[in-house]
Amino acid sequence: MIKITFVASDGERREVEIEEGETAREAALYNDVPGIDGDCGGVCACATCHVHVDPEWIDKVGRLMHDGMEADLLQFAEGTTEYSRLACQIPMKPMLDGLVLHLPEQQY
Amino acid sequence: MDSQIAEPDAAARIASIPIEEIDVARPSLFQNDTIGLFFDRLRAEEPVHYCRESYVGPYWSITKFDDIMSVDTNHKVFSSEAKLGGIAIQDMHSVEGALELEMFIAMDPPKHDQQRKAVTPAVAPSNLQLLEPIIRKRAGEILDELPIGEDFDWVDKVAIELTTMTLATLFDFPWEERRKLTRWSDVATAAPETGIVESYEARREELIGCAMYFKTLWDERINEEPKNDLISMMAHSPATRDMPFLEFLGNLMLLIVGGNDTTRNSISGGVLALNQSPDEYAKLDADPSLISKMVPEIIRWQTPLTHMRRTALEDWEIGGKQIKKGDKVVMWYLSGNRDESAIERADQFIIDRKNPRHHLSFGYGIHRCMGNRLAELQLRIIWEEIHKRFSRVEVTGEPERLFSNLVRGITRLPVRLRAR
Ligand code: HEM
Ligand code: FES
Numbered sequence: 001m002i003k004i005t006f007v008a009s010d011g012e013r014r015e016v017e018i019e020e021g022e023t024a025r026e027a028a029l030y031n032d033v034p035g036i037d038g039d040c041g042g043v044c045a046c047a048t049c050h051v052h053v054d055p056e057w058i059d060k061v062g063r064l065m066h067d068g069m070e071a072d073l074l075q076f077a078e079g080t081t082e083y084s085r086l087a088c089q090i091p092m093k094p095m096l097d098g099l100v101l102h103l104p105e106q107q108y
Numbered sequence: 109m110d111s112q113i114a115e116p117d118a119a120a121r122i123a124s125i126p127i128e129e130i131d132v133a134r135p136s137l138f139q140n141d142t143i144g145l146f147f148d149r150l151r152a153e154e155p156v157h158y159c160r161e162s163y164v165g166p167y168w169s170i171t172k173f174d175d176i177m178s179v180d181t182n183h184k185v186f187s188s189e190a191k192l193g194g195i196a197i198q199d200m201h202s203v204e205g206a207l208e209l210e211m212f213i214a215m216d217p218p219k220h221d222q223q224r225k226a227v228t229p230a231v232a233p234s235n236l237q238l239l240e241p242i243i244r245k246r247a248g249e250i251l252d253e254l255p256i257g258e259d260f261d262w263v264d265k266v267a268i269e270l271t272t273m274t275l276a277t278l279f280d281f282p283w284e285e286r287r288k289l290t291r292w293s294d295v296a297t298a299a300p301e302t303g304i305v306e307s308y309e310a311r312r313e314e315l316i317g318c319a320m321y322f323k324t325l326w327d328e329r330i331n332e333e334p335k336n337d338l339i340s341m342m343a344h345s346p347a348t349r350d351m352p353f354l355e356f357l358g359n360l361m362l363l364i365v366g367g368n369d370t371t372r373n374s375i376s377g378g379v380l381a382l383n384q385s386p387d388e389y390a391k392l393d394a395d396p397s398l399i400s401k402m403v404p405e406i407i408r409w410q411t412p413l414t415h416m417r418r419t420a421l422e423d424w425e426i427g428g429k430q431i432k433k434g435d436k437v438v439m440w441y442l443s444g445n446r447d448e449s450a451i452e453r454a455d456q457f458i459i460d461r462k463n464p465r466h467h468l469s470f471g472y473g474i475h476r477c478m479g480n481r482l483a484e485l486q487l488r489i490i491w492e493e494i495h496k497r498f499s500r501v502e503v504t505g506e507p508e509r510l511f512s513n514l515v516r517g518i519t520r521l522p523v524r525l526r527a528r
Pocket of ligand 1: 224362363482483
């Protein structure tokens with residue numbers, strides 16, 4: 001199991017565990033962490049699983065690729081930064097154990 | 109099925125039509141609500157289906173959830189561009205003398221992206237929350253006026269009234285003149301054949317009137333302190349305030365048109381669905397906190413826009429079928445929303461689904477509905493206010509449906525209210 005901490009927009013922290021190969025979206029949904037909607041089912045088609053990767057982790061997770069569906073969708077999301085990613089596009093692997101993700105106020 | 113089928117042996121008749129002759133573009137199939145039987149057949153027998161001849165010309169039908177998703181997210185191959193025909197099964201016509209409003213729903217990147225980015229903040233959920241109390245208060249006032257224990261038409265007295273009210277609130281539109289918004293919305297999408305306008309000339313005149321009206325509002329708002337309405341936000345935001353006026357108007361009309369019929373028909377569709385599924389109505393009655401899950405289920409069930417259309421920019425294979433460059437490709441959301449392979453018990457209206465937002469009614473990809481959270485917000489408020497006042501909105505007669513293959517509309521719905 002791999003640990004992820006979700007930090008809500010009000011600062012509340014929730015640590016959850018997820019199996020290798022699942023994504024950060026699943027980690028939130030399976031554990032009822034509010035703040036990730038994931039309407040499209042995790043296929044990079046809706047941008048309702050927007051997260052800000054903690055700056056300390058961004059290089060391990062990888063930055064947003066500039067050409068591709070994830071960037072095409074994220075350009076319309078609210079409050080994006082250079083740390084923005086879609087949680088359904090972050091597959092969990094051992095090197096990400098302890099990952100910290102910050103949630104926006106609302107998905108949209 | 110969604111409702112009683114007017115013709116009792118329709119199922120047998122539809123089952124015997126040769127598959128290659130099926131043409132789901134016919135508006136009458138939506139009006140008599142037999143369309144679901146056609147889609148059931150296509151999903152089972154030929155989920156990617158080519159119709160060679162129809163009143164809108166040849167077209168492909170995409171009927172399964174996953175195939176629709178793959179087209180909707182592939183904007184590099186499947187274009188929304190107005191000049192190629194646009195986003196509906198019937199080509200957008202460039203008619204001499206018609207005033208064409210440019211809307212980013214019918215554009216491809218990069219222009220689509222620039223315009224959408226500029227307008228999006230106006231409907232961001234954090235902004236909309238500020239409008240919630242006033243929408244709630246006004247919804248309450250409309251509902252308080254309704255007769256108890258008497259038959260009346262829900263569409264006219266409630267669905268249209270509530271939708272117009274919310275639009276007027278969003279734009280802080282002069283209250284007494286709010287029906288103008290509904291009228292302009294109808295006019296903007298009308299062709300003379302619909303009877304809404306007499307000619308393209310008449311349509312042009314009305315839209316110019318609309319443009320001048322909004323110009324006045326814009327000038328007013330730009331000189332005032334910023335407020336929470338969408339016009340003020342667009343007039344003050346750095347991304348939109350220097351927009352050429354016609355572009356502003358196109359975007360504004362898109363917000364009005366986008367939120368008009370769709371919301372109206374979701375309000376009526378919800379009442380109808382609850383009446384057709386009494387167990388679900390009982391669940392709602394017992395636990396009104398289900399409203400936030402019921403709202404996306406209503407939107408799936410109603411599927412206010414039956415389809416969006418694309419034009420293929422290159423040859424592409426879907427479901428073993430070869431689509432050719434230039435072909436018209438129709439994503440039937442109404443069919444995908446009944447696809448058992450993607451949605452459990454898809455043919456049932458269930459208000460407490462686990463993943464109620466996993467539906468196609470808002471589309472997916474870069475054109476995914478920009479007003480989706482706004483639409484949900486409006487419907488949630490309306491249902492909360494209905495629930496407070498009435499123990500039942502009882503359907504007392506047959507619904508009448510719109511003659512359209514695009515807007516899945518309910519034009520009349522006789523009801524009677526029981527007070528709580
Ligand atoms: C239940 C109500 C609604 C439904 C079912 C609905 C449905 C849709 C659909 C199917 C699309 C196209 C998706 C695609 O091509 O993939 C769309 C786009 C759009 N909708 Fe909605 N809509 C609703 C309410 C609203 C409201 C209230 C607004 C007002 C803000 C709105 C504004 C828009 C805009 C601006 C677009 C264009 C987005 C783009 O092209 O990037 N819609 N909607
Ligand atoms: S869940 Fe839809 S983009 Fe991630």
